[in-house]
Amino acid sequence: MRKDLNITGHISKRYNDELEQIRYLLIEMGELVIRQVEDGLNCLLTSDTELAQQVIDNDKKINQFEIKIDEACTHIIATRQPAASDLRLIICIIKTITDIERIGDEATKLGRNALKIINSEQNPRQFNELKHLGETVIANLHQAMKAYAALDIETALQVIEQDEQINIEFDNISRLLITKMMEDPREIKNCLRITWCARAFERIGDHGKNICEYVVFLVEGKDVRHISIEQIKQTLKDF
Amino acid sequence: MRKDLNITGHISKRYNDELEQIRYLLIEMGELVIRQVEDGLNCLLTSDTELAQQVIDNDKKINQFEIKIDEACTHIIATRQPAASDLRLIICIIKTITDIERIGDEATKLGRNALKIINSEQNPRQFNELKHLGETVIANLHQAMKAYAALDIETALQVIEQDEQINIEFDNISRLLITKMMEDPREIKNCLRITWCARAFERIGDHGKNICEYVVFLVEGKDVRHISIEQIKQTLKDF
Numbered sequence: 001m002r003k004d005l006n007i008t009g010h011i012s013k014r015y016n017d018e019l020e021q022i023r024y025l026l027i028e029m030g031e032l033v034i035r036q037v038e039d040g041l042n043c044l045l046t047s048d049t050e051l052a053q054q055v056i057d058n059d060k061k062i063n064q065f066e067i068k069i070d071e072a073c074t075h076i077i078a079t080r081q082p083a084a085s086d087l088r089l090i091i092c093i094i095k096t097i098t099d100i101e102r103i104g105d106e107a108t109k110l111g112r113n114a115l116k117i118i119n120s121e122q123n124p125r126q127f128n129e130l131k132h133l134g135e136t137v138i139a140n141l142h143q144a145m146k147a148y149a150a151l152d153i154e155t156a157l158q159v160i161e162q163d164e165q166i167n168i169e170f171d172n173i174s175r176l177l178i179t180k181m182m183e184d185p186r187e188i189k190n191c192l193r194i195t196w197c198a199r200a201f202e203r204i205g206d207h208g209k210n211i212c213e214y215v216v217f218l219v220e221g222k223d224v225r226h227i228s229i230e231q232i233k234q235t236l237k238d239f
Numbered sequence: 240m241r242k243d244l245n246i247t248g249h250i251s252k253r254y255n256d257e258l259e260q261i262r263y264l265l266i267e268m269g270e271l272v273i274r275q276v277e278d279g280l281n282c283l284l285t286s287d288t289e290l291a292q293q294v295i296d297n298d299k300k301i302n303q304f305e306i307k308i309d310e311a312c313t314h315i316i317a318t319r320q321p322a323a324s325d326l327r328l329i330i331c332i333i334k335t336i337t338d339i340e341r342i343g344d345e346a347t348k349l350g351r352n353a354l355k356i357i358n359s360e361q362n363p364r365q366f367n368e369l370k371h372l373g374e375t376v377i378a379n380l381h382q383a384m385k386a387y388a389a390l391d392i393e394t395a396l397q398v399i400e401q402d403e404q405i406n407i408e409f410d411n412i413s414r415l416l417i418t419k420m421m422e423d424p425r426e427i428k429n430c431l432r433i434t435w436c437a438r439a440f441e442r443i444g445d446h447g448k449n450i451c452e453y454v455v456f457l458v459e460g461k462d463v464r465h466i467s468i469e470q471i472k473q474t475l476k477d478f
Contacts, residue, residue: 063465070462074330081320091313091333098337178427185424188417192434223309226302 015080019089022072026093026100029065030145033103036062037141037204040110041134044197045127047118055111062104069097088221092214096148099207103141106200106207113193113200122190129173130194130201136166137201137208144208147215153236156212156219161229166205173198254319258328261311265332265339268304269384272342275301276380276443279349280373283436284366286357294350301343308336327460331453335387338446342380345439345446352432352439361429368412369433369440376405376440376447383447383454392458392475395451400468405444412437 036055043051073090076082082090140162147155177191177198216224216232224232275294282290312329315321321329379401386394416430416437455463455471463471 060465067462067464070330074326077316077330078322078326083317087313087317091309091316094330094333095337098334178431181420181427182424185421188420188427192417195431223306225306226299 015076018072018076018080019086022069022076022090022093025065025069025072026097027145027149029062029069029097029100030148032058032065033062033100033107034138034141034145036104036107037110037134037138040107040114040200041131041138043111043114044117044134045131047114049115049118052111052114052118055114056108059104059108062101066097066101069093088218092218096211096214099210103204103207106204109200110197113197117190117193120190120193122187127194129169129176130198133166133169133173133198133201136162136169137205140166140205141208144211144215147212151215151219153216153219156215157229157232159212160209160216160232163205163209164229166202170198170202170205254315257311257315257319258325261308261315261329261332264304264308264311265336266384266388268301268308268336268339269387271297271304272301272339272346273377273380273384275343275346276349276373276377279346279353279439280370280377282350282353283356283373284370286353288354288357291350291353291357294353295347298343298347301340305336305340308332327457331457335450335453338449342443342446345443348439349436352436356429356432359429359432361426366433368408368415369437372405372408372412372437372440375401375408376444379405379444380447383450386451386454390454390458392455395454395458396468396471398451399448399455399471402444402448403468405441409437409441409444 036058039051039055039058042048043055073094077087077090080086140159143155143162144159146152147159174195177195181188181191210225213225216222216236220236222235224235227235275297278290278294278297281287282294312333316326316329319325379398382394382401383398385391386398413434416434420427420430449464452464455461455475459475461474463474466474
């Protein structure tokens with residue numbers, strides 16, 4: 001189910017272009033942040049300090065995107081006085097970029113913890129589980145941005161549903177790491193760092209879910225935050 | 240330094256009332272969330288399971304506030320087509336309530352971890368440090384909401400500055416808890432739960448800082464996100 005918001009239906013071509021430009025900026029920001037998360041996982045898996053540092057440094061670019069898009073949104077509201085669906089789009093963009101920016105913050109946490117883990121004397125082997133969690137989260141994030149770009153509500157709902165699996169996976173990793181810490185207290189520090197990384201992935205999953213809730217709001221005009229996936233599906237059926 | 244945005248200067252009294260009502264709603268939401276964080280700390284300190292459960296249950300109210308204020312903001316943009324400073328105010332409100340809502344999420348984490356700690360067999364004694372961190376964060380949050388309500392930029396800058404202290408305090412607690420875990424691996428689980436609580440407080444501090452950055456933007460029209468407190472001060476001097 002793909003819906004169009006008919007944002008190309010304005011009298012003014014320039015207005016259309018402005019709206020489209022903001023949408024593209026957001027997609028560009030989303031692509032950059034996904035790359036950051038991927039690099040955040042890769043620097044952990046390959047012990048690549050240079051890549052870790054690059055993730056940390058690149059966060060500035062994401063922050064600049066946030067400020068730029070915020071300004072563009074404020075400008076378009078002030079000059080075009082958008083109504084109804086356009087306004088909904090712009091408000092959603094303002095909300096969405098906050099989530100994307102915070103995904104960027106979580107990616108830098110991966111980079112920072114990677115540096116600490118790589119520079120530590122111990123060499124933890126709890127990466128298998130983290131790899132799986134990271135890959136699931138990244139795949140979900142790709143889907144979230146795809147749902148956003150295509151205003152595809154079915155994909156959005158899948159992402160929202162998948163986030164519960166991510167939370168379960170995070171809980172399992174946490175438990176596993178606690179057991180490892182108890183078995184060998186010398187590994188506590190690094191196990192904790194891996195726990196922080198797992199937490200960062202779990203948070204990234206949450207933000208991906210938030211983005212998809214905005215997609216649902218954008219397409220259906222229905223606010224589905226703070227309710228379960230079952231309630232969301234029921235809400236959309238009733239609508 | 241207190242600045243007025245002259246939001247009472249509109250021709251339409253009804254428009255004024257609408258804007259003021261949204262501002263009051265946000266302040267009310269802020270008061271509720273501060274109470275949640277206070278209760279989150281108290282249920283930990285007094286082992287009060289009932290209070291912990293209440294914190295978890297009350298989160299719904301904060302979520303409802305978010306949706307209500309979002310709707311009011313969208314409505315006012317659509318019907319009043321606000322320009323310049325009013326629009327800045329509304330965009331800031333939309334951003335700010337996201338932070339307040341996430342402070343609410345962190346408060347429920349305090350409640351959830353409190354339940355686990357209270358119901359566990361061990362009785363950790365790492366609460367002293369957590370108490371101090373929690374109290375610092377709560378005091379900062381009060382200041383943040385005060386800065387917002389009075390559009391007081393000096394208080395806002397103090398909150399932003401204080402957040403660095405909160406981060407240092409969080410790091411110290413983390414280190415202390417790691418040492419305790421190494422000394423007595425049987426305490427690992429509870430020490431981790433306290434670490435999660437400390438992390439929740441640290442995140443609440445971040446959100447308080449974000450709110451104050453919006454206050455600066457609101458009053459000075461200058462975006463001071465993602466830069467250091469020294470840079471913020473320099474920016475405001477140049478402005």
